[in-house]
Amino acid sequence: MNLDTFLLMRHEIGLTIIVLLLLLADIFMEDKKKVNTVAVALFAIYTAIGFVPMDSGELFGGMFSTTPLIVAFKNILNVGVLLILMISVSWVNKKMLPINKVSEYYVLMVSSLLGMFFMISAGNFLMLYIGLELATLPVAALASYDMFNRKSSEAGIKLILSAALSSGILLFGISITYAITGSMYFDIIAGNMGLSYLGILGMVMVFAGIAFKVSLVPFHFWTADVYEGAPTPVTSFLSVISKGAAVFVLMILLFKVFPDMKGIWINLLYGLSILTMFVGNLFALRQTNLQRFMAFSSIAQAGFILLGFLSVDELAVSSIVYFIAIYILSNIVVFGAIQAVGLASGKYEMDDYTGLYRTNPKISIVLMLGLFSLAGIPPIAGFFGKFFLYSAAASQGYYMLVFIAVVNVTISLYYYLKVIRASWLRKSDDSIPYFESDSFLKAGVLIATVGLLILGVASPYYEYIYSLSNIFN
Template sequence: MSAQFDPSMFLAILPEIGLVVLAALTLLLDLVWQDRRCRFLGWITAGGLAVIAGLAVAFARPGPEPLLIFGGMLRLDNTGFVFRMIFLFGASLTALFAVDNEGLCRKGEFYTLMLVSTLGMSLMASSADLIMLFLAIETTSIPLYVLAGFIIRDQKSVEAGIKYLLFGAMTSAISLYGFSLLYGFSGTTQIYAMGQIFATGQISPVLIGMAILLVVVGFAFKISAVPFHFWAPDVYQGAPTPVAGYLSTASKAAGFAVLMRVLLVIFPGQTTTWTLLVAIMATGSMFLGNLLALAQKNLKRLLAYSSIAQAGYILIGVASGSDLGISGSVYYLLGYLFTNLVAFGVVSVVEDAVESSDISAFSGLSRRNPFLALVMLAALLSLGGIPPF
């Protein structure tokens, strides 16, 4: 590993550079086109994200050895690269689903904010320093707060944005306090250096346990795991449907990317402590998420509780504390991201047509639009783990 500066390092952050350029281009085109051709912004955004992903695969793939760049602020490895591709794929699908959304299709700011949030997620997955990690989290979160309340004429959307902002700010403060404890105990903000210091056993297990608790609480909110799931149903129901899909997939994946890296790297000697905590959250998420989903009459709320249960399934792999378990969680995330975004995409189409996301609005969908009904059936069967999906 090397922390020396090299101009070729900029190739390593090609996806992030591409996201900045695409966000600026989207905003500029929105100003030029105004209401004339703004519907094409969604196609341009999705196409641009596909190009960025292709360039990243061609030129920004990590080597056989992990690489620390920019003074150790970022770490380039295979895990981070996979998550960066997940975020680009999720953002591309979200942009496509927003094209025909009446509340979003003519809003260039929507695509710009989504791209900035994707940039933050990409940095989250590659962060190797607590300062960079916190900046990346805020770069991700602030645009999402705005996107959740994007349709200002809709009271539910505004309410969703405010709730997400309040709960998000609270948990960000908790995470920051946990980061400050980690820095105070280790004397460094470098994540991998922290892991080496904590592995010596010179720091009290009680103090380390406090830091683990605060960090896990902060990221449990990001992944909507029990008991920090309370915001998800209201926010998903009130937010624009493409935004709700993006929150339930890409944003959740970003939280898992950081949670995996922090727990496995900083606390390798405290596996018993944090695996028990994560296992309890996984059990609660699976049980409560599935149980409460049964009582829902709104499909977006049902998918919100489903995402809580899905977080529990993914946490099982994290709780194992093994490379095999982490690989399983990442593989599950890939399938979950696609099927959940497809489900929200169908909800978005139906909601635009009948102005309702209640389950009753889907009655007779197989007669009105057999293709949409078949796609929704496949997505729900996949989320339920029913063969062959």
């Protein structure tokens, strides 16, 4: 192994270096407030380096593989985490600086991302499992980070217990596939899997283990409580980065490891997609807490993502990756607005947002753009993300499912507009007073909003992803 092949895992090496430097910064820097700036600056430099083009290749005897598509997806996640770090600076300064827990926050978040990268690049079930655990355990610690808040600890324990259950189910599925094929390598498993009842059991259990992370419907019970109790930046990390990485891994597993059982998992995805969309949307209708509302909204969005899986070709891959990129940006915009309002006033209920436009016009414009993007209103990027998912499903003739999805978009429009109505159309005497957020939060939300508007009018990015999407060979 020489340096060139070793640099194939450039992203992972970069993240490890950031973790080590942050631990050193915690020891040697007197002023803990500066650790925030150091962390964001380091991660920004690393994100910029990540865009340097890279060849595809394999490391460690096929355990770790990388392709241009994986690199592009890692860059998407990098940008998302950078924006989340920028959003979380003001929260860390206000809540965590007094109890001296600044740098651990960044260390945990970056190491969780490291786990996701190993999970995405895995070519072997052992690597996949270790990456999955490395991605999950720091997030559970982050969810209970606000240690004097009872809700936060409750969110943490719910997340870790359900994650442990899900990884147990995943492991049982892996052991069944191992029993059938005698190997852990994805290539060998794909060649020897065949179609048998035992194999179907293994595939369903592996699917269920990943579906916990994506929060598809029978496995979504933890989502709402964890999202509500966890601190806002951690919730945004869980809802976009964690979910995005899990969707990508689910796609790789189904398309490349279990292609023999396509006829079975297509039906599974068809049913789960309908169930997930309806349950997510109908529960979101009756929520009043904004973080809980965003939890059910993200469950419904996971249902939409499943539509893209149904055409098992390049269109499926590119539409899913493109949708995740847009979903990351739009959710970060919404969570940035929730974070700004929550930090200034301590309010997270929908009714508290009445009359927000009169006192804080900028933040309500940003919130409106983010929610419009999630709902899929044309000039903004979210519409195109959904459009490509529908066209992927329609290309295989699933018109009924597309119709059901459109019905669900209409339902979702109602509850997204409820927030917008509260902040724009209603008047209130005790609306949240005018506030200034700090520059990091402003910059993060601004970049995400501009990204949404640009992706909404510029199509080259989708074509770029489509040109990378050939993972079938």
